[in-house]
Each structure stands twice: as C-alpha cells, then as structure tokens.
Amino acid sequence: xxxxxxxxxxxxxxxxxxxxxxxxxxxxxxxxxxxxxxxxxxxxxxxxxxxxxxxxxxxxxxxxxxxxxxxxxxxxxxxxxxxxxxxxxxxxxxxxxxxxxxxxxxxxxxxxxxxxxxxxxxxxxxxxxxxxxxxxxxxxxxxxxxxxxxxxxxxxxxxxx
Numbered sequence: 001x002x003x004x005x006x007x008x009x010x011x012x013x014x015x016x017x018x019x020x021x022x023x024x025x026x027x028x029x030x031x032x033x034x035x036x037x038x039x040x041x042x043x044x045x046x047x048x049x050x051x052x053x054x055x056x057x058x059x060x061x062x063x064x065x066x067x068x069x070x071x072x073x074x075x076x077x078x079x080x081x082x083x084x085x086x087x088x089x090x091x092x093x094x095x096x097x098x099x100x101x102x103x104x105x106x107x108x109x110x111x112x113x114x115x116x117x118x119x120x121x122x123x124x125x126x127x128x129x130x131x132x133x134x135x136x137x138x139x140x141x142x143x144x145x146x147x148x149x150x151x152x153x154x155x156x157x158x159x160x161x
Contacts, residue, residue: 003025003028003029006056007021007025009056009078010027010028012078013079013080014080016080018126019115019119020119020122023116026118027115028105030111030115031054031105031106031107031111032105033103035103036098036101036102036103037101038100040097042060042081042098042104043092043095044095045063045065045093045095046065046091048091049084050089050109051082051108051109052083052107052109052112053080053081053096053107054079054080054105054107055075055076055081055104056105058077058098058103059100059102060074060076060096060097060099061074061096061099062074062075062081062095062096063095064093064095065094065095081096085109086107086109087130089109
C-alpha cells in the first residue's frame, strides 16, 4: 500500500476528514503500521491511552471488562479506535484484540497535536466539530433526564381541581 493510499483512507475518516490533505499526509508519513495476527492484543481496558488506532485491514474486537463471551463489538478497515486519545489523556474503557489478521496505524497524540499546530484552520474545524458533538450529547442527556422525571402518565400527580 502506498502513502497516497494511506492518505486516501485516513482522509475518509473523522477527524482526519476535517484536515487539509497536507496535514493528513504528515500523519500518514509519521506513523508506522503495525501487523497483528488473529488473537493478538492491541491494548487492555484500563491502560493509558496515548494513541488512536486507525484500522487499515482486518477486524479488531473491542471487549469491555467482564463482558460475556460473544459480547464484543467488531470494527474493520476505515475505523478509528480511541479517537479521544488523540485529544486528551484518558484511559481505555475497553480492551482490543485482533479478531483476524489485521494492520493498524497507531497515531500518537503528540504527532496529532504537532500536525494541528501546523494547520490551525484544520484544528479549528476539529474543535468546532467536537463542540457540536458535545452539544448533541448534552442535549440528549438533558432530554433523557427530563423524560425520567416525567415518568408514565399514570404515575403523574393529578392537577388540583
């Protein structure tokens, strides 16, 4: 696979799709791919997350601690695992292992930050997108909170007559 192929694949995935092509080229050039055999562990739940992982090929199984067998979620080529690790120090909420032979590209937070510093307009687009997603999340949580207080109509107190 060529650098242009890598850039094309990354450029179709958020947040890289919000960056100019030159920024995506820097990321693709700076990050080395890692090959995994089926069953290899990529990371464990609870570990510090200093990297996002772009899946080039194969499938990665994501599994929460204590999940029942078969309770995993699979992601394949084109997926970005651990996007939040690109922005801030965090811990892995789930573990990840190769569900089949796979190729991933670890993207260090520091590399991502350096690229954003070189492309401030792209960084602003990402910031705006994150703000929008945060507002949607907060609005959804607020709607759920309001709904939980409303409860079923049969349980609501009747208005005074």
